[in-house]
Amino acid sequence: MIRIILLSVICSFLLTAVSSQEQKPEGKPNILFLAVDDLNDWVGFLNGHSGMQIMTPNLDRLAASALVFTNAHTPAPACAPTRAAILTGVHHARSGAENVWWGDGPKWREFDALKNVVTLEQFFKSQGYTTLGAGKIYHSQAPPWAPTSQVEPENWDFYYPSAYISHPYQIRAPREVIYPDTVDNANRPGGEGWWTWGAIPVADEKMADFHVVDWASYQLSLKHENPFFLAAGVWKPHDPWEVPQKYFDMYPLDEIVLPIYKEDDMEDAYDHGRRWIHKWVLDNKQWKKIVQSYAAAITFSDAMVGRLLDAFEKSDYVNNTILVLWSDHGMHMGEKDNIEKFTLYEKSTRVPLIIKVPGMTVAGTRCDQPVSLMDLYPTLVDLTGFEKPDHLDGHSLLPQILDPSAVTKPVISSYKFSWPETPFIGHTVRSMRYRYIYYPEVNFEELYDHQNDPHEWDNIAYKKENQKIIQEHRNTLKEMLPGISWTDAPPMGYTIDEQGNISKDGFVSLAE
Structure with missing residues (x-):
């Protein structure tokens, strides 16, 4: 039914610009x-x-x-x-x-x-x-x-x-x-x-x-x-x-x-x-x-x-x-x-x-x-x-x-970070509620809940209750990039506590 409506609307729009049924290029x-x-x-x-x-x-x-x-x-x-x-x-x-x-x-x-x-x-x-x-x-x-x-x-x-x-x-x-x-x-x-x-x-x-x-x-x-x-x-x-x-x-x-x-x-x-x-x-x-x-x-x-x-x-x-x-x-x-x-x-x-x-x-x-x-x-x-x-x-x-x-x-954005000594690639998936980010070379994930965290301040990717959400977003990435993979090893240089909160070892804020 939806397909019929779509075709009907397209035809109606095009007919406003062309008088013949042939829809010649000049009438588009x-x-x-x-x-x-x-x-x-x-x-x-x-x-x-x-x-x-x-x-x-x-x-x-x-x-x-x-x-x-x-x-x-x-x-x-x-x-x-x-x-x-x-x-x-x-x-x-x-x-x-x-x-x-x-x-x-x-x-x-x-x-x-x-x-x-x-x-x-x-x-x-x-x-x-x-x-x-x-x-x-x-x-x-x-x-x-x-x-x-x-x-x-x-x-x-x-x-x-x-x-x-x-x-x-x-x-x-x-x-x-x-x-x-x-x-x-x-x-x-x-x-x-x-x-x-x-x-x-x-x-x-x-x-x-x-x-x-x-x-x-x-x-x-x-x-x-x-x-x-x-x-x-x-x-x-x-x-x-x-x-x-x-x-x-x-x-x-x-x-x-x-x-x-x-x-x-x-x-x-x-x-x-x-x-x-x-x-x-x-x-x-x-x-x-x-x-x-x-x-x-x-x-x-x-x-x-x-x-x-x-x-x-x-x-x-x-x-x-x-x-x-x-x-x-x-x-x-x-x-x-x-x-x-x-x-x-x-x-x-x-x-x-x-x-x-x-x-x-x-x-x-x-x-x-x-x-x-x-x-x-x-x-x-x-x-x-x-x-x-x-x-x-x-x-x-x-x-x-x-x-x-x-x-x-969900939609995908990707980028190659070329300025570090060892360049790396990252991908992000934006769904209606969440933003998921993955850096394959360093095995690091981020997840932000826009319903509760519109500024993307709290990375909840490593909380156990969010693993189903993580997998859904991984699947979206894999649809476009079949060769992409994940490992179970924790990311190096970070500490994850029992509640799934992750923090960078030795982090220094810019104010310090």
Whole structure:
């Protein structure tokens, strides 16, 4: 019965865009595919920072007009593997493409599992769509850094500013702002050129993201002969957290509220290797400035999205275009002794995800079920009425679009921690209630009950009463990774007491 309803709704939607029964390619709905880099759940419609209002009026108005997935998660807490996974449809834990960075060009094609897969934009191009891209969709860097782009040029009819340099020049804040002599610059994380923050004394029009939005807005003003797949990627709030002064003025430093934080949070967890970064932040009294800068960068990116939404709503395409807005991963702002992403916790994996389908999504609705960004490829193929490729690891969200309460399966995020002397891989499973984490090389498990522990402070993986829950989540991992295994030996360097409480031997909090 459900299948009949799904087919009926798809047909009804497609018939609004095409008058003939043949459903020619030019009659298919357009796709507007918007990516916002490093945007976490602090956006207004998710309210991930309960102690402070982050101003995102444009994202909030989009959310109010569409379907919001409140429990959406990235396949990886880093830009490059996430974007390659979303756009190829192959989870990077299965393809082996778990590294953070692979250099210039479509290097992800060098992984055996990705050599011949049809990417998302490639699929729609083969179906007669005009493929248009701008900004950061695949992983890229913009000048003044080494200009790199992992875009595959032949898949796009046009890419702005170029498939070879996929983002415009980024203006930086003055050197005296981002490298003040009041901090230990010699030992600061990020080295020269990255991981900085501060106000830029320019107008929005000088910013790279403004130019990306300008170009995408112009495309929406044109008449297109074929349906289009238009992908636009906004770089901010990715670091450097440097945006025009007016956005900093919205968040006075004396009004900044720090995120909820537990000093000994990592005592019962596996060390992600980034605590030294937060230690530098604390020692140099930069925490409030970083929160201020990230909030300012979020509001700047919201303004850029708002400009594109304005252009879209004034265009001829508003009633026959599927709109998807997503972020590639979340962001820590001190939680779990971490600044930035690169962990397997909620703050790294949870992302904003909004889908708007004319005549199908109901304004202001929410789906609280766990979903993955891996689901975007099959969802868009379903919504446009094509047959899905066989290689896709995600699941179509069409059932949730029709009924936001429809139950989903748990979702998986994975990551290769490359900076330790011996790199290691970790996987996390997010179900409706729990987060399970497993590091195979070190045989360490974590389990957090979001119903009772939304901040993921108490690792309950080694409590006897939770072993059935652990096994259920192990089984989810094994479905995707049949070769994964577990041992009964306790993890080295930790002590487990009779109640199943685990603690790291010799743990030292950052406050000490």
